Amino acid sequence: MSFLTPLYLLGALGLAIPIILHLLHDRPKNKQAFSSLMFLDKTKPPVDRKRRPTHLLLLLLRCLALLLLAFVFARPFVTVDDPADAARRDRQWVTVLLDRSASMQRGDLWQQAKAKVQTALGQLGPGDRFTLIAYDDSTASLAEVKSWLGNASEAEVNTQLERLAKPGFGGSNLGQALVFVGEAIQEAEPEADEQPLARREIIVISDLQKGSHLDAVQGYEWPTGIKVTLEQIGEDDQGNAGIEQVASRMPWATAGAAPSFRISNSANGISDELEFLAHTTAGETLSQKVHVPPGRSRIVELPGEWVGKSVERLAIRGDAAEFDNQFHFAQNRQQTVRIVYIGEDKPNDAEGSLFYLASAFQQSSTLDFQVEAISGKSTDPLPEADLFVIGDAVNDSLAQALGQAIEGGATALMVVQSSSQAANLGQWLGADGVVVRDIASSDYALLEDLKLDHKILKVFGDARFSDFTNLHFWKHRELQNLPDEGIDVLARFDSGAPAWLAARRGAGRLLMMASGWTPADSQLALSTKFIPLLYSILKPVLKRKTQSRQFVVGREVDVTRFNNGQGGGVTVMPPGDGAAAIPVDTVFTPAAPGLYTAKGSGWSETFSVNLTAAESRTEPIVMDQFKRFGLPMSSPAASPLAVEAAKKKETHRREYWQWALAAVLLFVTLETVLAAKGSRTAEPVMR
Template sequence: MNFLTPLFLLGGLAIAGPILYHLVRRTTRERTRFSSLMFLRPSPPRLSKRKRLEHLLLLLLRCAALALLALGFARPFLKQAPIVDPTAAQPKRIVVLVDTSASMRRDGVWDAARDRVTEVLRRAGPADQVAVYPFNQRATALVSFEDWNRTAPGDRVAFATGRVAALAPTWASTHVGNALVTAAEALGENEDGKAAPGPRQVVLVSDLQAGSRLDALQAYEWPKGIEIVVEPVKARSVNNAGLQLVAEGPDSTRAVDAPVRVRVTNAAEAKREQFKIGWTRAAAAGVPGTTDWVSPPLDAYVPPGQSRVFLVPVPRGVSGLEQISLRGDEDDFDNTVHFIPPAQQRATLLWLGTDVAEDMRQPLFFLRRAFVETPRVAVQVIASAPSAPVLPAEVQAATVIFVADAVSPETAAALRETAVAGKTLVATLKSTSAGATLGALLGRDAVALTEARPSNYAMLAEIDFQHPLFAAFSDPRYSDFTKIHFWKYRKFDATAVPGARVVARFDTGDPALVEVPIGKGRLYILTSGWQPEDSQLAVSSKFVPLLWSLLEQSGGVASFATQFVVGDAVTLPLGSGATAVRTAAGASVALDAKALEFAGTTQPGVYELTGGVKPQRFAVNLDANESRTTPLSNDELEQLGVPVARLKTEAVVPTDNKTLLQGVEAENRQKLWRWFIAATLAVLLAESALAGWTARRPALRTEEVPS
């Protein structure tokens, strides 16, 4: 038998108390009736045997009670073999998530993360299965379970650590939620498709900065039996200030020389608050990463835990301005933003008709005033008489060609060839005399046109809002065209034109707008004009949006953004003809002829579309959330339902105390002290009964003596 607190055994020395108590002779309590003692000399009684013990059974009971009480407080237990956790014998399945986002570029963070991953791999048992998933915006398998199982047991750790050593932080943002969901799904099934037995664990190695995205965990239901072990890593310095570009709205009209808005955020635990901001240019020679101020920088004061917006003026007479830098910060991974102002897009419209530009009764007057020049778009309208020869340069430069009057057969044939090549033609039928021109544009005989004059007016009754021209009006708030009245229109049989699609009809059932594909291009036929003589279309609120839809549909105005974030897919502008992209690192990436977007924005910098009609540049910057480097607490993960494992006591207890811990476990399980306390109570009850009987026995004997 062993004792958890053996010092309480010293309490057994109290057994000497009852023994001494029994050795002390007390004056007898027995009384004997006798006659008068007045004539006798008083003398004390003589004791012949002073050390003779009396009432041995009572003495033994009292000693036993004290001994049992001392044994109970000493917490005895019997040695047993330690209980083995049934799950400990089963092999574990472990997914190691290692953060490779941009915030891991801070001083000392990546080295600590790599050491932590190596430590986790070395702790794995010979029967465990381990997979390594680096993650930023998404998690991908660097070492899968299949790779681990195919490798010899003695070479697995070296194989995995070798691949981890080749990793490096990227410039992408941190999506911890996506990574945890990917890891949970990887742990869900074995290679045979069945549920994986035994313990399943996800080890998250990350700086876990506050800018981490957790939205994927909002509605995710975690599988049972999976625990998350967070292994946080920290930077050597707590100072970090980030620089971000304040995004402008898509409809903003920023001037070319307007100041650029930037935001500076300073970490809450930072010790610095004085910085400098300004335009910089990468040094052409010298130390890589060094920059030179293009103009005198601005002084920026940002207290810790705050963010402030600054206006950086554009210096005049300086070309090639592409980046704004922040100085005075220790971690410079987020201290540069790249800026490419949106270039003004230019489109050309060619008008073939006899209209006078300043005549308010002619459609050309309203067409010129529908397109107002803005810093983003400038539309030029070129008017040419139908009888004059059309210049090939004008036709080539035109995005949309309007045919308002009859033209010669040669001009009509030339226009049809441009439509076959991809141009957009719009035939606005002002009179029935345009039937021959319309037939030539369609590549057939003259089209029979008749003048239609409704008794009151006609309205647009059937409109295909799925068509790109009317897609902007699909919302019920803007789809009402009944207030636009048409006084007259030209009527023709659209069913006789192969491939014709009626986009809009009058309430009389006659077509109002017809689309006919011609090769790579198309021909739109308007049976009524927008001038006041034909309709109220030009003075309605639908006229300008409809013309802009026509211009965008023809590719004349393509909304191409110039500011992106690392990892964004860049939608290529229609009709740009770009064949390659020059990346920020200077490499050229070829584009597929059918590619609609470019997804290779892997690092900040300025990119350029090359090989097209004209080069187009765009800037890629770091995600602003990467500058929020304050550590995220585990409580925020637990609030989203993530089963974060708490640190166990056994993990920090020294090896010398294992015997003590086993003893505590055995004593808590056996609880022998309860039996000793119960035995003590039983002995005390017996002792009390025996002591009472012993005290009453002399009195009974005295009563039995006759008087």
């Protein structure tokens, strides 16, 4: 047994205090006056026989309490063999989670990480189970040894490790990787002749950067018997700056807005003066100083003079880590949405439908709405459009062309404004005898029975927007003899007649309105419902046309989006000269950042792939966070990776002061009880 603070043992000299006090205490307290002491001799120190045992016990207790107190302060401990050491001789399952995310490209982190893997291999004994898993956004098993065979197994693992020459460009989803391993361990069923596993350990070798996603761990219930050891490599002492695009995804963003980028600087960044660079396709490099104080971020718009110069790559300069300083940039092109109005309305006629339709759509940086009007009597071929709005009866040839377009996937909105449209309606719906009857009413009609769960009306699903009672319809028609099937009634008038209907015809849709939005028909055009309703009808088109061309490494890219949802026969050209084209059917997962080109038959589209912005947050995660997430962490002292320490005999210190303190309290309590008892039984001298 040794003592941490042996000087406190001098406190045991305090034992003299109770002994002296007891000697003093033996002097009788009571005084007896006597006439003369001439016949009395001084006797030996008298002993009170009755109280002697109690006194001895009290003295003993007091001495023991003092002795133990000195003992407690001296902090005794015994060194014993580390129990973990003993457990090591039992069979164990070590799973190494190796971070291969982009942030591991910094400095010599990758070499350090590999060295840590070697250290972990060094502590394996014969029969142990070992799994090596690399993770970034995804989790991949690199090596699996069910029964460790020393050097042979080590060589096998090293071969697999060597294949992973350097870390990738992915993000770091540590949470998902941990849960993956946890579940794998939990689900692993021991084989019949297998020696049971004494320990299951997960060793995470990572820079544990703040950008790692841990969400998956948060709700995960860890199986018992698993310990997680976090081996952090590299200390982020110089900080890092990152760049990401903050593109406005709103389709109605004002046209001509320049792309914006967020440049962030970590709290321990070495400089607050960064350089914002742009490389053009012509090989020109443009530069601008950006002041970003450490711990802050700043939104920088691409300067106007740079926009016209076809920038292909942006960069920042001035921070310590280079791996995330490039940003590949594929500018979004403005897409055209064509809307064809078929009717006799004049564009400036505020009493007609076209005027309101043309006014409803606003130009934006990504979308260019083109509203075209043709006459229903026109004999010209039907132009292509994303949306046909039919406000009047059309002649047969046009009706036929429209019918075909709808069947082929077009969306048509038919505003029934006269009974002459009944024939067209019957033709498109494939029903005979469809009649359109004007409802003569002196009172206005209201909408009711709205089908807010339909995808067109879903936009009004929120209770804040679902009030249609302010929308008055002065005139409406009743569509009679419609087919029973294939038509959804989205809303009815309060008379019960269908107001808004939708029918799927082939690949396209035909929407019908029994009352228009002209001032003569209703208040719809002037109501807050009009524009959302039109955008909601156009939603599939807008979604397709406003797809971003900015992607992230490791996330799937749906190449069909570049070809109106049609896949097949697409090849993707990776960045860099001489890279082999990759044939892609529908989905492509880029593994490195850069500008990619997707090529199909007759079309070609360039898209950019960048690092996930979270990778730029290289400052380490606060360890408390792991504890908060309930990660079963092993204590740092028992880290198996301290190879040198493991080779030496690890000792474990066991302190016993808590027990000694408990004993002190016990003795003091006993002493109090005994002393109280003793004082009660003390008798007076004179009887």
